[in-house]
Amino acid sequence: MEKQAMACKVDEALEIIVGKWKPIILLLLFEHKVMRFNELKRAIPGITQKMLTTQLRELEEEDIVHREIYPQVPPKVEYSITEYGKSIESVLEVMHDWSVLHLEHKKKLQNE
Amino acid sequence: MEKQAMACKVDEALEIIVGKWKPIILLLLFEHKVMRFNELKRAIPGITQKMLTTQLRELEEEDIVHREIYPQVPPKVEYSITEYGKSIESVLEVMHDWSVLHLEHKKKLQNE
DNA sequence: CAGTATCCAACTAGATACTG
DNA sequence: CAGTATCTAGTTGGATACTG
Numbered sequence: 001m002e003k004q005a006m007a008c009k010v011d012e013a014l015e016i017i018v019g020k021w022k023p024i025i026l027l028l029l030f031e032h033k034v035m036r037f038n039e040l041k042r043a044i045p046g047i048t049q050k051m052l053t054t055q056l057r058e059l060e061e062e063d064i065v066h067r068e069i070y071p072q073v074p075p076k077v078e079y080s081i082t083e084y085g086k087s088i089e090s091v092l093e094v095m096h097d098w099s100v101l102h103l104e105h106k107k108k109l110q111n112e
Numbered sequence: 113m114e115k116q117a118m119a120c121k122v123d124e125a126l127e128i129i130v131g132k133w134k135p136i137i138l139l140l141l142f143e144h145k146v147m148r149f150n151e152l153k154r155a156i157p158g159i160t161q162k163m164l165t166t167q168l169r170e171l172e173e174e175d176i177v178h179r180e181i182y183p184q185v186p187p188k189v190e191y192s193i194t195e196y197g198k199s200i201e202s203v204l205e206v207m208h209d210w211s212v213l214h215l216e217h218k219k220k221l222q223n224e
Numbered sequence: 225c226a227g228t229a230t231c232c233a234a235c236t237a238g239a240t241a242c243t244g
Numbered sequence: 245c246a247g248t249a250t251c252t253a254g255t256t257g258g259a260t261a262c263t264g
Contacts, residue, residue: 006208007136013211014130020237023126024119037246048238053247062214063221074245075244084217087210094206096118098199099125102174105196109175132257149226160258165227186225187264 013091016062021047021055023092026081029065030089034080064088125203128174133159133167135204138193141177142201146192176200 017023021044028043029035035043041052056079059065064085070076081088129135133156140155141147147155153164168191171177176197182188 004136004139007139009211009215010135010139010204010208011132013207013214014126014135016214017207018126018130020123023122024116027116027119027122041246048240049247050239050249051237054237063217069246073244075247077246087213091206091210092122094203095125095129096122098203099121101199102125102128103121105175153226161227162229162259163257166257181226185264187227189226 016058016064017088017091017095019055019058021051022059023095025052025055025059026064026085026088026092029079029081030092034078037077037079040079059085128170128176129200129203129207131167131170133163134171135207137164137167137171138176138197138200138204141191141193142204146190149189149191152191171197 017026024044025040028040032039037052037056040056041047041049044052056065056067060067063082066080066082066085068078068080070078129138136156137152140152144151149164149168152168153159153161156164168177168179172179175194178192178194178197180190180192182190
């Protein structure tokens, strides 16, 4: 595979998984399976409603997160990972594992 | 492992691999082993000198890219992946593979 | 050749207020 | 409860000019 084309595709993946709050949103949904809007908001310290909405809409757009609306008052909306979205978990794990490696490496460098 | 701590670490990894031009820089260096500044610049259409410098400095800071300066006129500077930096290749590959999967999935969705 | 320095436009994200 | 709307401060990145 040509490297330039590959970089192009990597960028696309990054745009989806990145976004300041996406990893934490995804990890929470992987853990809890189903979460309501305010439940997510409480679980993510520092996020604003606007940001949470935006990031969830983007993940929904990519068919990674499913949004279930219950037509009732007060409104109830539940978020979950789609069947397809589950494919992203291994990517998050690889990134996490490398991060741990990286932290250790930096610590080692500082001790020299 | 607690999910919140994990998200934190994933973010750190993302900050390093992301940056608009980092994937392409890294992939080029993985392919060519050693590249000079202008060689990289020519290989990356649209990048400015400022951006290339910034991104390279950040990768150098993280001990992922090595910068070899030859004290001569005109100056010659060569960039390469550090021994440690090689650990990032598999992360890029996983992200790339998922991107390909994702493109296929989106195409399938549009045909429905 | 391999950068630095400066300026500015565009986008991002936070705070805040409002609503079905 | 689960958002939307608006405004604004801060950051990012591009264009351009200059340099050892």
